[in-house]
Amino acid sequence: MRQRLRALSSDRLLLALIAATAGLAVWYATGPSSRTVQVVTAWVFIASMHACLIWITRSFTRTPGLPAPILRFWRAVLVGAIAYLAGDLAQVVLAATQPGLPSAATGGTIRTATLSAGSAWLLLALLASPLGLATRRARLRFWLDVATVMVAAVVVGWYLVAPDRPADLLSAAAPVLTGPVILLLCVFAVAKLTMSGTALFTRACAVIGTTAAAIKAGADLLICDGLDPRRLHWFLAMTIAANAGLTIAARVTQMQLARNPLALDGPRVRRPYSLLPYGAIVVTYGLLTVAIWRNEAATVPIALTGAAISTLLVVLRQLDAFHENAQLLAKLHCSLDQRETLAARLQHQAFHDGLTGLPNRQLYSHRLDAALAAGAPAVVMLIDLDDFKLVNDAHGHAAGDHLLKVIADRMRACVRSSDTVSRIGGDEFAVLLSSLPGDDALEIAARIVREIEAPVPVDGGAARVGASVGIAFARPGPAGHLPDGEALLREADHAMYAVKRDGKGSYAVSPG
Template sequence: MSQRVPAVRRTFHLVAAVLLASAGVGWVLTSFCSPWAAPLWGWAPPVASAAVAASACWSTAESPALARTGRRFWRRVGVAIGVIGCGGVTSAIDWLGGADHPTLHNRPGTLTLYVLGVLILLFALLRLPNKSSLSRSQRRRFLLDMAIVMTTTGLFTWYLSFRQVERWSTLTGWAAAAMATLLLGFAATVAFSRVALTGSGPADPQALRVLGMTAAVGAFVGSLSPLMQNSPHLNNAMLSIPCTALVMVFAADRQRRAAAGAAGRAAGPPRAYSVVPYLAVAATDVLLLATTYHREGEAVIVALCAVVITGVVVYRQITVLADNARLLRRVDASMRDLRQAQGQLAHQAHHDSLTGLTNRRLFEQRVQGSLTAGEAFSVALIDLDDFKIINDRLGHGAGDALLMTVGQRLQECLGPEHVVARLGGDEFAVLLTGVSTTDASPDLDRIVAALRRPISVIGQELSVGSSIGVADGAPGIAPAEVMRRADLAMYAAKGRGKNRYARYDRELERHANKEARLAADLRLALGRGEFCLVYQPVVALPHGRPVGGEALVRWRHPDRGLVPPSEFIGVAERTGVIVALGSWVLREACRAASGWLASPAAASGPWRLSVNISARQLREPTFAAEVAAVLAETGLPPERLVAEVTETAVFDNEPAVAALTTLRGLGVSIALDDFGTGHSSLGLLRTIPATVLKVDKSFVDNIAGAEEEVIATAMLQLANGLRMDAVAEGVETSAQADRLHQLGYRQAQGFYFYRPVGAADMGALLAGTAAIAATSPGAASTQ
């Protein structure tokens, strides 16, 4: 109902204005020669139409979609037409006042109302803000166009008013005031031309153009007053007020529809030129033809040719401007496409293409902005645990889907006040604005909980953990340094068991510096030849005769002496030094084993040498080829070599399995070390071409206990069933050796039998097998 009322009111205004304007024009035309009814009827349309127009303008001003300045403008226009309507009332009183036609003279009060109405309209128009300021070239074109309009207006004013001063005086009795009204009407036309040329601000341009016609219509009809000199029962107000009111109602209706969005949905591009100057030229041509019509033929021909030439020139200019406008539209379209492409490129340059999150570059800029602003913040680096396993097992498509889900969950659990970024791979970052590391626990707990929930990828429910490191930002610290500290804390979280978070502190820094110095020393030690190998014999049960060995690396540090592997292997793994170190170990072990074959006694024995292979080495694409090259270089038969790997190094690692399969094809044996302490996947035994199963020391220590004995027995049966050799590690007592033999184990190694020995001693043990066989295991362990 509330929407129907304005529609009914709008329809009433339009219908009433059309009927009243038709009545006014009909009255003037039918009564031009002599009145056919009482003159009072001729004054009803002007007064009523002014009231309708004022109501329409005020109704438009009530539109809530219109700007405040626009509503004020239409109220002023309504007041202006209302004042002019009051002038129509007093004019009717003057005109119908008595005999002897004294009413042919409008009183000063009536003319004052007319002038005041036009002045209010001018004030409303001139107070209407423009859309924008004009440039120098636009100002120049505006001045030229205004010169054309003012010249034309002045010409018509002179022709219709000043040259007929006597006729105006006869009609009104106060020629100066009447002509002032006419001049103000033309001034309003000039003012509307100014708005049409410079922009309409909050008012609708089409509505303002229609409204501009009211001033032109009023001025034009007012200039026809001298034509009514022989019809004293008529007044130009009977014609001018209804016509201007009708045009004003149309303008108000257009503004209402534009404000409501009904008229401007498909608004085209702005016109490249204004038609106002061309309309002024056309009006001048019409006036020229009108003034020369009754003159001699030559003047008419010259005037007609001038009009034709003017029309052709105007048409030519309009076509050129239209062509330019089409070209400008194409240029504008190209510029819009270019800006859109630039926006896309700018977005791509600062956002991750997969997840749509902020990328590293923009993230560091945001960190720098927070540092510059001096606000409290912290940075959290998030690394997904075991993501590579998921990526390798299910494929990159599944990995990408997982990363997108992780990005969405991070945004959902943190909200828009924090910045979430993907730095690359499976590493994400969060800028916790206004949150220090001491206050970040709730946010970090939400992250861990959100990522811990299962994620459905290609029909599978996956669980992904996260290791998070968080560090505070502080003035004077570069963004790269804040990121480095958070990265340091993240690796600390991984070292503490993954799926957790750690805060940066000075202790982490000291540990990192120590590890960095150790990594640098490892690289130098490798170049200086400070590493050496010792060999842990593998014996046959129960007599303890050596049937093989395991190569173990040691570091002879010039200052610290002999450094055990537990102090540097982990650092070598994390820093990548293990790849070069592992290559050296492989080559040196194969060279030593090849030397042992020089002894006929050693060459005749069925021994094998185990070399530990790290997970980082298995990820190298050339690892299998490197082993083959070392075997060829040292002359060691492939069946004498055992590649010893851990469960975690090969679990869900297709490249590692492929490399081990290639080695097995060469004849190299594969030993699965520390079985039972990692994933302990039975499927792993079918995937990996393992030939040796090494039972971890933790199951041997308490072999007399019920649980450990059950596990050791199960592992032995598993190995036997898969036709694998079982080796018990870490045997340190005779009771352990005896019990293992009773359970069925036929191979073992540990300090009870032998401590690690040098290459020469290992060769001697393998060569002196017959002599050692007569020695008890306990005595052999003291060698």
């Protein structure tokens, strides 16, 4: 913050603008006697401020690398400043030639027209500038929020002007639409800056510009019932401060951009919500409460209408938010379901063989350890397919994969649903039998050997393999403890290789 202030305070033009404005405002506040001097001096100074604004915006638009939306907006500011200057020069002529006319102080027809034209041009530039919002829903929310703020601004402007005027609404509307119109324009600009995803000017510029517009609206309130000579110096002082504020705001933006070229570049990170519309509706209802309490018959209908419109806009905004939340919740539930499905699939893939769908070695070891920990009788079988390599060589790997899947199905059919059949290697399988007598286990082993030896149709022919089965029973050791799973697998492995040495195609039990 200190560095920013130090950088701004080093600009001589900015300091000169502030000093001249403050000095002249103080001079007017003291109430100089000559009306002609007051009026002519004021409009000459205002014209010089707008001429300076033209120079600032012209040099600003020549900044290299300026994004197109920002360049278009500040070119619109340049055009608006030219319109303001044209009206100022006409006003200087009017003030110098006919200083006694009320319009010489407050603004003649030409200046009112150029002021309206320049302000309308700036409003069009703001409306045409990109919002930086990607979706239609985001743009709808933005315009609902801006409309809420603008309704509050119009109601406040009406309240400040209308109470002391006739009940004729059309005649009372004119000051609101001519005097505070610049304030409404700045309110719209700040609302757009705050709630959209792009920045056409810095926040400091927005604050200074809005303050200047508020001062201008306050000055117009002083003359809404006619020009009182006793208030002339205050009106001119506030008008000078307001017009100088616009020039100062532009210079501050130019200085900030010179110090940080990325100050206005690219989209801003936007919060998913804005407090500005809610503050606006609080102001609207607060104004309605004051109008009812003070029994202001001319203001209550306007405040009530503004409150109703603001409420409708906020309700529409909330309905859209509720609909979006419902969609987000549906997507969240769908994502959670997909996540659970994916997690289950990954877990299955982590513990099962991809070809046969049988449990892999890791899951087999886990179930074996669990059975041993429970103290239940367990039987471990290791099955190695005999001559499986010959099938791959003769019929190809696709036929070999088909044979493995058929054998896996046959082995599953040989055991109970509570037992485990696992593929632990290329052509190696394992079986875990729980709570089964030894004779039944041997019968299952013999059945497995027979089923594996049965031919498997492949490519119009038949493939045949054998099986060597090693069996290990979980028997208590000398201390009464059951062996661990790895020890049982080693015993079954030794028994399986004993079968292979004896001619294959059979089973053998580890002596333990």
